Amino acid sequence: NAGVTQTPKFRVLKTGQSMTLLCAQDMNHEYMYWYRQDPGMGLRLIHYSVGEGTTAKGEVPDGYNVSRLKKQNFLLGLESAAPSQTSVYFCASSTGTGAMNEQFFGPGTRLTVL
Amino acid sequence: GQSLEQPSEVTAVEGAIVQINCTYQTSGFYGLSWYQQHDGGAPTFLSYNALDGLEETGRFSSFLSRSDSYGYLLLQELQMKDSASYFCVFFAGGGKLIFGQGTELSVKP
Numbered sequence: 001n002a003g004v005t006q007t008p009k010f011r012v013l014k015t016g017q018s019m020t021l022l023c024a025q026d027m028n029h030e031y032m033y034w035y036r037q038d039p040g041m042g043l044r045l046i047h048y049s050v051g052e053g054t055t056a057k058g059e060v061p062d063g064y065n066v067s068r069l070k071k072q073n074f075l076l077g078l079e080s081a082a083p084s085q086t087s088v089y090f091c092a093s094s095t096g097t098g099a100m101n102e103q104f105f106g107p108g109t110r111l112t113v114l
Numbered sequence: 115g116q117s118l119e120q121p122s123e124v125t126a127v128e129g130a131i132v133q134i135n136c137t138y139q140t141s142g143f144y145g146l147s148w149y150q151q152h153d154g155g156a157p158t159f160l161s162y163n164a165l166d167g168l169e170e171t172g173r174f175s176s177f178l179s180r181s182d183s184y185g186y187l188l189l190q191e192l193q194m195k196d197s198a199s200y201f202c203v204f205f206a207g208g209g210k211l212i213f214g215q216g217t218e219l220s221v222k223p
Contacts, residue, residue, distance in 0.1 A: 004156075033211075035213075037154075040122075040216075041215055041216070042201050042213030043157065043201070043211075043213045044213070045210055045211065045212075048210065058210060059210070059212070088154065090157070102162075103157075103159065103211065105156040105157050105158070106156060107155065107156050108154070
């Protein structure tokens, strides 16, 4: 099992460009999440999904959109990138809601917006 | 609002015991977890407490007191590989996790 994978690993964008980050999991998990982590900070939830075809806003959703067309994939889109979106983006998945449901994280995507 | 507070840095020597504290503020409580992160890599799950008391997993233990809105992670027999960031994480309901800012643990020889 590959677990949770993220594509790409690194990306540099210019202000105003768009891009999509792909997250894939092979554990048949219902729940998937997108977080961002800024230097010296904890992770902040951007959007999450409780199942195929569903999405919900997290703590910092502005400037991002997501889609969950297939259970195993969760896409994060930046329509018009801004320097404030320079961050490390982590995707995670879990069997269900609740802190008792361990979240499994991908290796991260390091994004720089110039 | 909801918030978590934990120390930003802790230093300890190999073989010692270290405790990382976490206090939280929330209108509703569903559980407290701890995650470990090495060098900015993928965070990994360490433990979870829903009820008061101590949960033990090998060298790591986690404690929760809901009446005091307080928890801690206890690491015993410290090893160099334990140098990492440790996050207390609050479950806010509805599938959302709120992460603290993290404690960077440095283990010295």
